[in-house]
Amino acid sequence: MPLMQHVEVPVPSAKKNELLLKLEAASINPVDWKIQKGMLRPFLPRKLPCIPGLPIAAGTALQALRSIGAKFDGTGKPLNVLITAASGGVGLYAVQLAKLAGLHVTATCGARNVELVKSLGADEVLDYRTPEGASLQSPSGKKYDGVVHCTVGISWSTFEPVLATSGRVIDITPNFTAILKSALHKVTFSRKRLVPLLLWPNKADLEFLVGLLKDGKMKTLIDSKFPLSEASKAWAKSIEGHATGKIIVEMEG
Numbered sequence: 555m556p557l558m559q560h561v562e563v564p565v566p567s568a569k570k571n572e573l574l575l576k577l578e579a580a581s582i583n584p585v586d587w588k589i590q591k592g593m594l595r596p597f598l599p600r601k602l603p604c605i606p607g608l609p610i611a612a613g614t615a616l617q618a619l620r621s622i623g624a625k626f627d628g629t630g631k632p633l634n635v636l637i638t639a640a641s642g643g644v645g646l647y648a649v650q651l652a653k654l655a656g657l658h659v660t661a662t663c664g665a666r667n668v669e670l671v672k673s674l675g676a677d678e679v680l681d682y683r684t685p686e687g688a689s690l691q692s693p694s695g696k697k698y699d700g701v702v703h704c705t706v707g708i709s710w711s712t713f714e715p716v717l718a719t720s721g722r723v724i725d726i727t728p729n730f731t732a733i734l735k736s737a738l739h740k741v742t743f744s745r746k747r748l749v750p751l752l753l754w755p756n757k758a759d760l761e762f763l764v765g766l767l768k769d770g771k772m773k774t775l776i777d778s779k780f781p782l783s784e785a786s787k788a789w790a791k792s793i794e795g796h797a798t799g800k801i802i803v804e805m806e807g
């Protein structure tokens with residue numbers, strides 16, 4: 555069966571107390587195909603269709619940075635933060651937001667995106683395919699107060715030595731092992747901690763993020779655009795896991 559099928563449906567009409575919205579474009583998030591593959595079954599309703607919240611990537615970056623202690627009103631401490639997969643949908647927002655909060659940013663991404671991530675303000679960028687990148691060690695020797703962890707496959711034993719005394723790894727894609735590790739850290743009052751994060755979309759965060767975009771303080775980087783008739787290609791590209799920024803589906807007509 556194809557991953558996605560393009561079908562024509564009649565334009566719905568708004569009933570009493572309903573609004574009919576015309577969407578111009580949407581972006582694909584990994585969570586969309588994870589729902590399709592049943593990977594989020596324990597967390598989301600089983601009944602489809604299930605439409606997850608829109609402001610996923612920037613909202614997640616914001617909430618992950620806040621859980622590390624980032625403040626956006628000038629009252630925060632100059633923390634050292636590591637952002638893994640800084641070239642992805644979440645990571646590119648996380649780098650920009652961390653700089654707006656006055657943090658020192660070390661980032662990881664593939665070699666082809668090092669200059670882009672630097673241009674967004676990252677202070678140090680590691681190519682994740684090199685031994686230095688895999689070790690996550692800051693070239694200037696900084697220990698991280700927090701990590702916005704936007705990829706998979708990095709074990710706690712890699713994070714632990716690069717964290718400051720009370721450093722936290724905010725894991726936005728926690729697996730079962732990570733959830734167990736996080737529980738263990740809690741019950742043993744560990745100072746260094748792994749903390750799973752699931753986005754909690756809310757109006758105040760959305761307004762804050764829209765304000766930054768409007769004021770030109772943050773931007774959205776677009777990997778690619780597909781017409782709605784080719785949404786399956788956008789879907790497949792997201793599953794490949796090599797987007798630089800957001801994958802967009804544009805509605806025609």
Ligand SMILES: NC(=O)c1ccc[n+]([C@@H]2O[C@H](COP(=O)([O-])OP(=O)(O)OC[C@H]3O[C@@H](n4cnc5c(N)ncnc54)[C@H](OP(=O)(O)O)[C@@H]3O)[C@@H](O)[C@H]2O)c1
Nearest residue numbers: 584614639641642643644664682726727751752753796797
């Ligand atoms: N908890 C939540 O509420 C929440 C919300 C949003 C997203 N998420 C999850 O967060 C993850 C990231 O989402 P996303 O939209 O940012 O993904 P994405 O856009 O698909 O990320 C792709 C990027 O990650 C880079 N990358 C892949 N593996 C890497 C590694 N080991 N080290 C450094 N960079 C690496 C790729 O670089 P190359 O092409 O060079 O390999 C590519 O540029 C997904 O698993 C998603 O489901 C969770």
